[in-house]
Amino acid sequence: MAFVSDETSLEMDEISEDGEVIVSDEMEQTIMPTYGTMQDNLPRTYTADIVEFNQNEDSLYFNDNQRRIDYVLVYEDELLKEQLKNTKKGVLRKQMKKRQAYESGLMKHGLQLEATRAVSDEKLIFVKVHAPWDVLCTYAEVMHIKLPLQPNDLKNRRSAFNWFTRCFSVSENIIKPEQEFFTAPFEKDRLSEFHIQDKDNFFTPATRSRIVQFILSRVEYAVKDNVKKFGINKLLDSGIYKAAFPLHDCKFNVKSSDEKCPNERYLLFREWAHPFSFFKLQPLDLVRKYYGEKVGIYFAWLGYYTRMLLLAAIVGLCCFLYGYKSQETCTWSKEVCDPNIGGQIIMCPQCDLRCNYWLLNITCESSKKLCIFDSFGTLVFAVFMGIWVTLFLEFWKRRQAELEYEWDTVEFLEQEEQPLPEYEARCTHVVINPITQQEELVPYTTFGKCLRIAFCTSAVLFWILLIVASVVGIIVYRLSVFLVFSSSLPKQTNGPVAIQKYLTPQTATTVTASIISFIIIMLLNILYEKVAIMITDFELPRTKTDYENSLTTKMFLFQFVNYYSSCFYIAFFKGKFVGYPGDPVYWFGRYRNEECDPGGCLLELTTQLTIIMGGKAIWNNIQEILLPWVKNLVSRCRSSGAERFMPRWEQDYHLQPVGKLGLFYEYLEMVIQFGFVTLFVASFPLAPLLALVNNLLEIRVDAWKITTQWRRMVPEKAQDIGAWQPIMQGVALLAVVTNAMLIAFTSDMIPRLVYYWSFSVPPYGNHSEPTMQGYISNTLSIFEIYDFKNESMPLDQPLFDRMTCRYRDFRYPPGHEHQYEHSIYYWHVIAAKLAFIIVMEHIVYSVKFMISYAIPDVSNETRDKLKREKYLTQKILHERQMGNIADRYWKTDNVLLSKLD
Structure with missing residues (x-):
């Protein structure tokens, strides 16, 4: 498994008989100054410290208003459940220990946690998760995430239909277009080569959530019978956590007053999800x-x-x-x-x-x-x-x-x-x-x-x-x-x-x-x-x-x-x-x-x-x-x-x-x-x-x-x-x-076509056009009612004392030497149906394949952009790498010259 640790990572000390990870005294002392004290009535495993809500309902940050919340875990505090039966206390305690071991594992991988009790229900605990800069950089490299190198300087060709698109698009004054960049898979050792103007915004909230979710899905919380138990999904399925999700940035119908909030959810609702925006x-x-x-x-x-x-x-x-x-x-x-x-x-x-x-x-x-x-x-x-x-x-x-x-x-x-x-x-x-x-x-x-x-x-x-x-x-x-x-x-x-x-x-x-x-x-x-x-x-x-x-x-x-x-x-x-x-x-x-x-x-x-x-x-x-x-x-x-x-x-x-x-x-x-x-x-x-x-x-x-x-x-x-x-x-x-x-x-x-061209009789001479007159009578076969079998003979007599009835098929009438067998009309129709299927399929398939061949999957413009971007990206990385090598040699030469002097 692709777990990453750096020099500051903490190691687990031992595993209990039940398979839970136990935190050593040394580890406890290490994390105590950063994350608070242990609860007295809990086992010696780490749990996130509970802090009071600071009454800032729009905040997307920890209480210090500095560390961004990248993910939220929710669980129910077992110690506050009322009227517990003795048979359930053991189960609840095991769940508590697994959750604590899991949170310890999150800490081991560098994530920072802060817990807050719910306002609406005091039994609910919200564990806020923050990924520091070093963790983001490490896992961005592990996950091969592409990040910006420099702004894209390729010019987009204007389409003839741009005027039509602009009429129904959201105004750029409301939703500003995203700046395009040349990108490359992130490498921590080449940090200076990437376009970093602000560390807080280099990793977008979406990228931060992806990285944290990657860690959450791989952290172990127990080992039992040599089988590792890990991942937030299993903890959710077992009820140890009630929910795990990244945060929306604001309310959908009210613009956030927080300057740090981009209000993207509000814009999406107003310009995209609102019923009155159906034409946009x-x-x-x-x-x-x-x-x-x-x-x-x-x-x-x-x-x-x-x-x-x-x-x-x-x-x-x-x-x-x-x-x-x-x-x-x-x-x-x-x-x-x-x-x-x-x-x-x-x-x-x-x-x-x-x-x-x-x-x-x-x-x-x-x-x-x-x-x-x-x-x-x-x-x-x-x-x-x-x-x-x-x-x-x-x-x-x-x-x-x-x-x-x-x-x-x-x-x-x-x-x-x-x-x-x-x-x-x-x-x-x-x-x-x-x-x-x-x-x-x-x-x-x-x-x-x-x-x-x-x-x-x-x-x-x-x-x-x-x-x-x-x-x-x-x-x-x-x-x-x-x-x-x-x-x-x-x-x-x-x-x-x-x-x-x-x-x-x-x-x-x-x-x-x-x-x-x-x-x-x-x-x-x-x-x-x-x-x-x-x-x-x-x-x-x-x-x-x-x-x-x-x-x-x-x-x-x-x-x-x-x-x-x-x-x-x-x-x-x-x-x-x-x-x-x-x-x-x-x-x-x-x-x-x-x-x-x-x-x-x-x-x-x-x-x-x-x-x-x-x-x-x-x-x-x-x-x-x-x-x-x-x-x-x-x-x-x-x-x-x-x-x-x-x-x-x-x-x-x-x-x-x-x-x-x-x-x-x-x-x-x-x-x-x-x-x-x-x-x-x-x-x-x-x-x-x-x-x-x-x-x-x-x-x-x-x-x-x-x-x-x-x-x-x-x-x-x-x-x-x-x-x-x-x-x-x-x-x-x-x-x-x-x-x-x-x-x-x-x-x-x-x-009908077979009858029209082959069997219809022109009403006025041989040179007039055929018609559909007589089609119904011609396409209904005749049946003698005395030919019914005893088990299917109708109990009612036919209307108007007729001795025959009609049915939908093409068969010879009673009295014919081949009575009730399919007539020549039937075989003409079958031949016409098969010929129609073959002709129609071949025509449509031929046109389909010609269209598929004539329309390439990737347009020439897009193909040129891809080649151009790949070339420029390699050129940028090569020039920067050569520049770094030249700078090192220049500094080395200067040091040698100064020593010689």
């Missing part, structure tokens, strides 16, 4: 400075995705309006609604025994709605979205490269990112590094790594199959409940009443199945999150980026199946393998396969997407706004009896803690939405518009939440959006296939 561009540089690069890159990606959705939303709205207007000329819809055509066509029952015959014209309204979504505009929009998603991903790569340069994270993964402390603690096997050709420690052998990967893959596949099993269970439920509801209807002979009753079972089945499916999805989400974290912990990734990427992949695979399985079922399976009335297909030999709604599966898929996207967006936004606000309100009410002045650390403690996964769920929510926007957009061209409206609100809700309702995140660096980038690329490739198959197999576009 995000102040990403300030977001990055205050919350770190990881949060900054998320909001940069979300903002870029939202701006790109604007183009897709406009095109989608135009396609929707085109489809809406085409209802007036939709011939096949008119035939369905015509009482002399659709009103005379009797359709076969869609279940056995108790299902009734029904008239085709009951689908009049749904057929009109289907004309909106199942039109030529949908085809154009599906091709456009295949190209749009490529443009979005390629241009985002360029934007991401610009941010890597501007935020100085180009070489973060190679130079700055440190191994996780859990990984370092288990490094026991020696291997040869293929790059350095030197020995290094790893936690497992190659064989052990293969076993871990095999186990984790099997666990993930098991849970995915569990979701598939739940989907199959829901389908079986739908089939059985539909049969129960249908069989419970009384026998009807009146046509309209029978039709009205016929719709009741489907409605009841859909509602109950949706509720059960929602409950199962939520339960599996809760369970799988814990399982995914356990699996990833077992994998033991080397760095936090590796850990997050591995967890992201597992969670997305699960959520992909969980959220999209019902849509894939409706789009590609429901109503596709149902047989025909005389020989229906059964599940498990008992349940008759489910057919599409009378309006068709495409309209049902559109309805499903509308409900899922709209409902999910509304629910998530209400949850993100209401839940943290209510929790914080309850917390404030509990502390309402406190004194008027509450210190900054106590105000932050009453905010909501940031989850261990940080912004993971925000990414997941947006990428799931990205899937809905791209995978099934052929059935719902308004999806980008809904996503755009949601995202405009989502940006401000997320900003409001982390600025006003959450404790301050530990600022972390990130080079890019991680595993989400290849996930979106995979979704983009899959979207071309799904949309092509939607148009081919779920919509009626291909059968």
